[in-house]
Amino acid sequence: MSLINVSNLTFAHDGSYDNIFENVSFQLDTDWKLGFTGRNGRGKTTFMNLLLGKLEYSGHISANVSFEYFPFQVKHPDYLTTDVVEEIVPDYQQWELMRELSLLKVTDDVLYRPFETLSNGEQTKVLLAALFLKENSFLLIDEPTNHLDMAARKLVSQYLNGKSGFILVSHDRAFLDNCVDHILSINRTNIEIQKGNFSDWWLNKERQDNYELAENHKLKKDIKRLSDAAKRTNDWSHEVEKSKYGNGPVDRGYIGHKAAKMMKRSKSIEQRQQSAIDEKSKLLKNIEASDSLKITQLAYHKPQLVELEHVSIYYGDREVCSDISFTIEQGERIALSGQNGSGKSSLIKLICGEKLSFTGTFRKGSNLKISYVSQDTSHLQGNLTDYAREQGIDESLFKAILRKLDFSRVQFEKDISAFSGGQKKKVLIAKSLCEQAHLHIWDEPLNFIDVISRMQIEELLLEHSPTILFVEHDRAFCENIATKIVEL
Template sequence: MIILQANQVARLFGADVLFENIQMEIDSHARIALVGRNGAGKSTLLKIIAGSEQPDAGQVIRNKNIRLGYLAQNSGLASEETVWNEMLKAFDSLRQMEQRMRQLEVEMGQIDVTSAQYQSLLKEYDQIQHQFAENNGYGYENEIRSVLHGFQFGAEFYEQAINNLSGGQRTRLALAKLLLQKPDLLILDEPTNHLDIETLAWLEGYLQAYQGALLIVSHDRYFLDKVVTEVYELSRQKMRYFKGNYSKYLDLKAQQLASEWKAYEKQQEEIQKLEDFVARNLVRASTTKRAQSRRKQLEKMDRLDKPQGDEKSAHFLFDIEKASGNVVLQLTDGAIGYEETILSAPIELDIRKQEAIALVGPNGIGKSTLLKSIIGKIPLIQGQLHLGTNVSIGYYDQGQAELNANKTILHELWDEHPTTPEGDIRTILGSFLFSGEEVEKPIALLSGGEKARVALAKLSMNKDNFLVLDEPTNHLDIDNKEVLENALIDYEGTLLFVSHDRYFINRIATKVIELSETGSKLYLGDYDYYLEKKREEAELKALLEQETTQTKEANTAGKQSFQQSKEQQKQLRSLKRKAEQYEQEIEALEEKITELELAMTLPENLANHQALVELNTSLEAAKEQQEKLLEQWEAIIGELEVIEDATN
């Protein structure tokens, strides 16, 4: 059943058209993504569909019986209530039913059960009770707890006043309340902002099971692939529809563009032939009539527009001025936090040249704090930090605090590189989509996406060999995210970055470091590998917990199995021997790698191309073997930790 239609909708700003002739249909169980560049008008269109703004042309027709819920981008919940009391408001109608049921129970207890009045009250009570039960009246408090838990609000938050919480927490509560209200059409503008990876995964699962319709704007490709089944693309003032998730949309869009080019080129060939025939034969008496016929055919032809590919994207690279040594950064027994509050410890980092490491963990665990400690903005509470030879750090701040609001875009770069000609600065800014008079805009007037591009432009000019990036994809649309990904994949330096964009992590990361209250843990792979290892750890932990529970029960009954304990000790000894063997092999390879790198710098080898090739081949083989051994060693250490925890 169609619950909403947008017909010929337009938004105009004087003579300028933001979008026009927009057509959209939303079914009662639709899962729709609205995608497009920053500035295309996605948020404006959502406001028109939600009814908070009126279109300049066209109309939005809504089913009169539908309940519509709309969450604007970064809109936090403003309330003087506690978290729990505010969430209860989502169930006001149920609570009124509950109150009426209690009232009827009192009234029925005061009158004769054989009277007509009693029977009338009993009938009303049965009707309300049936409706109450159908709408989860006996379980809505558990539903509140479940949703709050999904958004990382434990019981300690229930009695806290909402106005005392952070902006990010209030944004999550606004979304939580909207989900609890269960509107027939849920319209969400960038709902994944301020969510950590664990919460994102929970929200994906919740929305997949949502009973109503969804209309979502998001730049999170992983999220869109999991949740949506239809895509509307808003581009160049027009709308296009594609069936499928985001990845399917990309495939269909490419196929459609190829088909349009084929049809366009075929028609152009036909036009060329007709025009040539007319030009050659119009003045000849014997062929004039045929030429006139061809000319009429040309005039009647419905000419296809030249296909337009993707809109203009930024295009840039990150170069390095000077290569660093093999060891880029090492941190031993680190602890981060503020004053006496430790957020995470112990933290161990060993970052090597050309590695790309993603730092993940829940919100509030200190990921940004660790990055700021590495660049020297916040002191470590404890630990020894060592930077390698020739390491130069470039830092990207997610809040763009490094930008000067009083400067123009041009002078933000030029003042740091005064010897660079203005023309060169303008060329660099052009590659980040700032051209002409745009470079004279003050930083203070820029959007989040524009500030992000300025910050990236500054970073590219510095040519540092170690980039420390805090949420670099925030505020970037999907196309410009892909440009950034490609630039970082081609980057010859070293990367350490924090991101909640799982697609981005998958493309960039060669290793993942998980930060928790108990410190850091290394995973030797991309995000999908990290997820797989986490699942394996959870399954193993559950199995061991089950075995431990069974063992404790057996101990209580006086039936502890000596053989089982013996087997565990045997398994522990075996794993420790394997771990020691791998450590020795890894250490030997490390020495070999160091020797090969040193050999490549010797004058006799630098002058011998064949020798250099052979040394480099040996070096790459040694590094590859070392990675494999590290992965196997890490798996064994993980098993040891789990078994030792279970036996303690």
């Protein structure tokens, strides 16, 4: 066991006036399985880059271990996988690698195929196996689940549960719960560490939030009471002071003394009121803004929007999925499930109107309007105002949704290409929520998106019950949302 000590860490990106971290201090144990959580753009990847020594900062970070980052940048993807592993761990033992791959249910033959021919899931598993061969290393694992289907996520979480000495960034609640024993969270105003898995941390956070809200409610009432009392006393003192004049012979000295005494009492109440306001300002420091979202769908003139009967899709001679039959009825929330490569994205493309070669019967309602969120965010660039105009959506509504998804106003001035992966996904979701459609189709919408935003989107779909077809590998999300599951 050794410690990673962080003391008085302060960092801001070049040209920015806002510190991402300011005088932050904490300790990490290198034997921990550490889940790393926080809303998009809070600095999780930045903190990893600070540990790796890639960025200049003030303060101190000391550790007796080396840091290794996942995903490792593969310089020669055309090399055989065994040679790629050798680039990462030059002195690895073959039997050790085979042991790790066996735990991850990866067959030996992948080592003798070019790395670039492996599926995304296979690449993820090979790189994890290679990095865990490094001795005296603390692994920084950055969102490994984004290219894993549900079965692979479960397998990788079981693998990580048998390991220790890593920081894991993931927004998949079930995944985190299965393989971490501590949580490092970047909150609105601080960084904190708690023992336990994600569910333990979330329960504690809800308790703390509820306590802060209750205290806030009490203080608001106290401030109103004091404010009303101060106003009454102040009014009385002025009335008493006025009575010194214009009412015949009076004891002005006595009346002036009485007025001064009441004024002093008024000032004392004002000071107590200000003290209560100061106290209130310390509360609500880490309650995340998670205002409810809305979605308004167009009503369609028929209950059934889409029907597929025994559909098989082909790319040339290759069959990507076969004998698929299901319908999409108004009000259904359908999860399209299956392993990577089973044809989920191809089915979505067919429904969205892309010309694909298929057999079987496919019917789609006439003039059916579809709002689509793709997996890919690489095309996003320019500012949000221009993007809203290009997409034909209401700019004010678009930005209001992004604000609810934890975008700061400063973010509105940046180029979208500079956004984090999660922020780019939020742009696509906000656009979809602005569009007038009969059917929403979302292809892996939650990749890179933080947990709190996932919960907001869950609440949106449960409250408004839109007709939606979605692909998502977050097990908790699917269990909470889907009214029907189509398994490929």
